[in-house]
Amino acid sequence: MDENVSLARLTHRLEEVVSELRGVPVDVERLTDGELILRQVAHALGTSDELRAMYPTGTPEVGRRGSKNMPDLLDALRRGMRVRLITHASMLDDPVKAGRLREMHAAGALCRVTDEPIQQLLVFDRSVAFLRMTPVDHAPGALLIRQQSLIAAFVDLFELTWAGSREATEPAYRLTPREHEVLALIAEGRSNSAVARALSITEAAVGKHVAGVFAKLGLPTTEDDNRRVLAVLAYLRGSVQ
Template sequence: MDENVSLARLAHRLEEVVGELRGIPVGVERLEDGELILQQIAHAMDTSDEVRAMYPAGTPEVGRRGRRNMPEFLDALRRGMRARLIVHTSMMDDPVSTARIREMHAGGTLYRITDEPVQQLLVFDRSVAFLRITPVAHAPGALLIRQQSLIAAFVDLFEKTWARSREATEPAYRLTPREREVLALIAEGRSNSAVARALSVTEAAVGKHVASVFAKLELPHTEDDNRRVLAVLTYLRGSVR
């Protein structure tokens, strides 16, 4: 079974259990107030030595709301907290989120890019985790988890996803799966029309993908260079996976 599907089901079941037990201490607490969640996260940052984080597509906390916790996060990095971050590829198309991620990276955060669907998750040390209640973008609320067996499962999930993710230093880390697919076909020597036939899309759509590839690989139009060839060379060097 897909690990992300399992995590989504686990989040749903946790919500049910918390509702059923109605306050009985089980190491899982439901938080619905956004300000309280930010306060709890800030406290965890102040007292932890390590954080693992995953952010799915369309996560506002990294960009717009994330600036609320940015001072505390940067302070934690300066005092020595280690941080690793996995973000969905689509987030790198949002300039606000990209700027925040780069700010965190400049402070010492290691991060990788994934095309896989992931859930929003924060794990501090191996003692406390925050999981979005409903595993969809913009859903309110979170589960604060201190139950050790659950945290161990989250850490294992993070490490396996980290191992499959791409290094953010790769020049083509911002390409979408379809853009990498188009570039792979171009590397086989196919024209835009041939790529369109292979993917069952219009030639105009392929043209838009190619233009996006050039922009993301920072290949400006010049009289001296063939951007199509340069993009293929990037692919053949193994930068695009």
């Protein structure tokens, strides 16, 4: 379907919702307490069967470990929650965030990425939604929405964005131009010192670029695997961007 037609239909749908809500009490709650928002999200994660989520940048808050107060999306996935997640493509530039996406995918989440601007949104079971109060990354506050017409419109927005996004089940690893050059030379069988001479940079700089490549490819130090070989194989398979 033509994208302009889809957007026109979505715009018309939103206009219908606004018209329907004129004069009708809207079940929308403004939340400014961060801890309260976390508790509300944690409750939804523990009781819902389905989640549609969009994240503009950064590691998804509902999917981050390391805080005793932070609800963990992985726990919800393990208990069987169906999850579809759309993130901005810039998240793949960070090896930690890209690794988190791979971890969630391995646990059962369906993940896609988009280059278009998106707003942070969580929709649980078509019954409750959380929307970032202001369209700025890490801005405090959220809207808790239970009004069904609004939720239906958010679901339409999610589905339209999902249809226009690309699969991230095996996220492409986005290297910097210099990391590409270094990896390409490694693929030719060159040592770090040879790469340094070819690029007119220091060997220490090459080492930093190689470490960055390993991190983005999720290649930890082990006794059993040769990370240079694994990185070259990923490069030759075309799974590195």
